[in-house]
Amino acid sequence: MKRLSAVLVTLALLASLGVLTLQFWPLPPPGPIAQANGDVKRGAYLARLSGCITCHTAPGAEPLSGGAALVSRFGSFYAPNITPDPESGIGSWTFEQFVRAVRQGVSPSGEPYYPAFPYEFYATLTDQDMADLWAALQATPAVDRPSTTHAVPFPFSVRAGVKLWRTFFERPATYVTNITRSAGWNRGRYLVWGPAHCAACHTPRNIVGGLPDGQVLSGDPSMQDGQASPPLTVQALTARGYTKEGMIQALRTGITPDGDAFGGSMAEVVHQSTKFLLNQHLEDMATYLLDLDDN
Template sequence: MNRLALLLVAALVAATGTVLALENWPMPAAPALADMVGDPKRGAYLARLSGCITCHTTPGAAPLSGGQGLVSKFGTFFAPNITVDRANGIGEWTFAQFVRAVRQGISPDGEPYYPAFPYEFYATLTDQDMADLWAAVQQTPPSDKPSREHEVGFPFNIRAGVKPWRTFFERPVQYAVDPERTSEWNRGRYLVWGPAHCAACHAPRNMIGGLPDNMELGGDPQMQDGGRSPSLTAKDLTARGYTKGRLLEALRTGITPDGDVFGGSMAEVVHGSTKFLLDQHLEDISTYLLDLGRQ
C-alpha cells in the first residue's frame, strides 16, 4: 500500500509539474503597432480574400456570427462569433488584441488558438491590412449568437498543449518581394502564401498537424478531415489541363478544365471567397502557380 501511495503521489506531482510547465510556456510577445486609419471597404475585401466570411458565417446566418464545424482527426473546431457584440462576439476587444489574435494566434487572455485557425499564414498581413480588417469588423452588425465550443477530446482539449506544438511545428509564413520577378508574380505569391492560405489545405501535414519544412504545394493525400487535396505545382496543374485563363475561370466559377466542378471545402472557398476577387488578383494567383520556370 505504501508503494502504491508513493506511486500515486509521484504521478500527481509529475502531472502537476506538466500542467504548470504548459501554463507557463512562453508565448510570442505582442509586436508594436503603427497608428493608422483603416479602410472598411478594403477590409471587407480582405475578409473575403482571407476566408473570414467563409469560416465565420454559416448559411443563412448573420455575417461573421460563427461558422460551421471544421472536422479533423483531432475533433471538430467551430469558428467563433467575431461581430462586435459585447457579450458573444469581440466587442470588448482592442485593436491590439485583434491583431495579436489574427497574426499570432493568441487570445486576449494570452491563450493559444488551435492551428485550425490559419494564423501561420495571416502573419504576412501588414499593419494596414489589420487596420482595414478591424474597420470592416467594426461596421459589421453585431450578432448575439453564442460561439460553439470545440468538440475535441482528450488530450487535444487541453489548450495549453498547443504551446509546445507551436514551438516545434508552427511555421509562420515570412514574405519578401523577389526583385527578379514581376509585380504580378510577387502579388500572386503573397496572396497564395498569405491571406488566401492555400497551403493550409494543399501542403501535406504530418501526423500531428504540422506543415512540412519545404512548404511546397504538393497536395495532401490524407487531410485532417479524411479527404484529399490535389497538388498545385505548375507541373501538375498543367497536366490537369490548366492554363492561366482556365485556372482563373475555375477560381471564379468552380468549374475545372474537364467540365467537372469543385467539391467539398474547395467549393466553399469558391463560393465564399475567390469568386469575389478582382480579376487582377486571380490573374496574379494564376501567374504565380503556373510559373513553370519556378518549378
C-alpha cells in the same frame, strides 16, 4: 505496495509539473503596431480574400456570426462569432487585441488559438491591412449568437498544449520580394502564402498537425472530414490541364478545366471568397502557382 504508491505519487507530481509548465509556457508578446485609419471597403475585400466570410459564417447564418464545423482527425473546430456584439462577438476587444489574435494566434485572455485558425499565414498582414479589417468588422451588424465550443478529444482538448506545439511546429509566413521575378509573380506568392493561405489546406499535416517543410502544396489526403485536397504544385496543375486562363476561370466559377466542379470546402471557398477577387489578383495567383512570369 509502498513502491506502487511511491510510483503513483511520482507520476502525479510529474503530471502536475507538466500542467504547470504548460500554463506558464511563454507565448509571443504583442508586436508593435503603427496606428492607421481603416478603410472599410478595402477591409471588406480583405475579409473575402482571407477567408473570414467563408470560415466564420455557417450556412444560413448571419455573416461572421460563427462557422460550421471544420472536421479533422484532431476533432471538430468551430470558427467563432466575430461580429461586433460585445457578448457573443468581439465587440469588447481592442484593436491591439485583434491584431495579436489574427497575426500571432493569441486570444485577449492570453490563450493560444488552435492552428485551425491560420494565423501562421496572417502573420504577413500589414498594419494597414489590420486597420482595414478592423474597420470592416466594426461596420458589420452585431449578432448575439454564441460561438460553438470546439469538439476536440483528449489530449488535443488541453489548450495549453498548443503552446508546446507552437514551439516546435509553428511556421509563421514571411514575405520577401524576389527581385528576379515579375511583380505579378511576387504578388501571387504573397496572396497564396499570406491572406489566401492556400497551403493551410493543400499541404499534408504530420501526426501532430505541423506543416512539413518538404511537402508544401503537395495536397492533403485527409484534409477535412475525410476529403482530400489536391496538390497545387506546377507539375500536378499542368497535368490536370490548368493554364493561366483555366486557373482564373476555376477560381472565379468553381469549374475545372475538364468541366468538373469543385466540391466540399473548395466550393465554399469559391462561393464566399475567390469569385469576388479582382481579376488582377486571380491572374497573380495563377502566375505564381503555374510558375509563369510576365517580365
